[in-house]
Amino acid sequence: MRSDDEVRRAWELTTGTGVVVRPVAANIQALENRGRETAHARRLFEEGERLFAAGDWSGLRVQIARINAALRGGATRSSARLPSTLAEVRRSLPATPALRPVDEAELGDRLLAGWLGKVIGGALGTPVEGWTRDAIARVHGTVSDYLAAPTTINDDTAYQLVLLHAVEQHGPDVSSVEIGLEWLRRIRDAYTAEEIAIGNMEAGIMPPQSGAHENPYSHWIGGMMKGEICGWLAPGRPEVAIDLAHRDGVIAHETEGVYGELFTAATIATAFVEADPRALIRAGLAFVPPQSEFAAVARQAIAWCEAAQTWEDAWSRAEAALVPRYHWIHTFPNLAAVIVALWFGGGDFGRSIAIATMCGLDTDCTAGQVGALLATARGTPAISLQWREPIGDALESTVVGLERVPFDDLAQRTLAAARSFVARTADR
Secondary structure: OOOOOHHHHHHHHEOOOOOOHHHHHHHHHHHOOOOOOOOHHHHHHHHHHHHHHOOOHHHHHHHHHHHHHHHHOOOOOHHOOOOOOOHHHHHHHOOOOOOOOOOOHHHHHHHHHHHHHHHHHHHHHHHHHOOHHHHHHHHHOOOOOOOOOOOOHHHHHHHHHHHHHHHHHOOOOOOOHHHHHHHHHOOOOHHHHHHHHHHHOOOOOOHHHHOOOOOOOOOOOOOOOOOOHHHHHHOOOHHHHHHHHHHHHHOOOOOHHHHHHHHHHHHHHOOOOOOOOOHHHHHOOOOOOOOOOHHHHHHHHHHHHHHHOHHHHHHHHHHHHHHHOEEEEEEHHHHHHHHHHHHHHOHHHHHHHHHHHHHHHOOHHHHHHHHHHHHHHHHHHHHHHHHHHHHHHEEEEOOOOOOOEHHHHHHHHHHHHHHHHHOOOOOO
């Protein structure tokens, strides 16, 4: 039986950055976004609010069970009409032009830069994760440097380390199940979609069912936050990068959540031969099913950017349209923040990760994604010492067996795996 404190935290808790999180409310909102009928659950939630306010933890325990029962099962809007398998995704995509060859001499530096950019962006955004734009502006004003002493420990890179290890162990054809089992071996701390997926796998529900089974967060940002490694392993080959991204994505996500990982993987793979951030946005979108809501949100975010003179104006439009509807960890509003930052950052690494952070929401994810993309496209010279020196020379993590990996070693391991990956997939 849950303790009273566990029941209280299941209803409401405060994160390390001071953000109040309401897990039951988030479940209802997430399933509502996916087209699930939630009217009955919302009525039960109102009674739960009364029980929470009264400190009736036994009553609240029962009410949470009732709400979960009301949310359990039933079809969602996306499950019947969107491409799910990789073959279905590929059939939905437009033809894309072949890219120019990758400069092999630059690969090592670009991979090192990509890892650094991911870590730096994540470290910048971590202290304000979950904050609104207004709260960040009120406390920090214009962001132009780290907001606190940076740390390299972040779950955004944990899954990427595990995927790299899985490819090293099992080869380029590593399966979703093999990757998922590595999660069980090596991931200590998991949240939202990944936490549920790990629980599913522990119960014997393996990928791809692990990402879809009773997982209200399967459209949240976890896929989009960890797709860079798939692009780094397939430099200049976005059509190959999305293959690995799909295998990884379905472990904890489905459809729209998986599309986020395809987008990130394709943009990173393309960044080895294309430096213009606006072109990279469109290049990544070419590998997302065009009929998806993800693609629609991306197209709308581009339109907001095209109609605006400043990032603040563009983000105000996105914020008004998306933030009231979606949780701050959902893929869609964070996708808009990434697009706004890339569009108005002018290709400048520091300015772009700062804009992503100032937009608010899941800031370590968005600034990390923007930082990884721009650094991959432009190499280590794009990262000034202001950003690089404070993070040190190694990536520290909570991943079992990979608690500390020097950045130089990480880049060389990624390079070796990428060469093997590309050689094995040359005919695809």
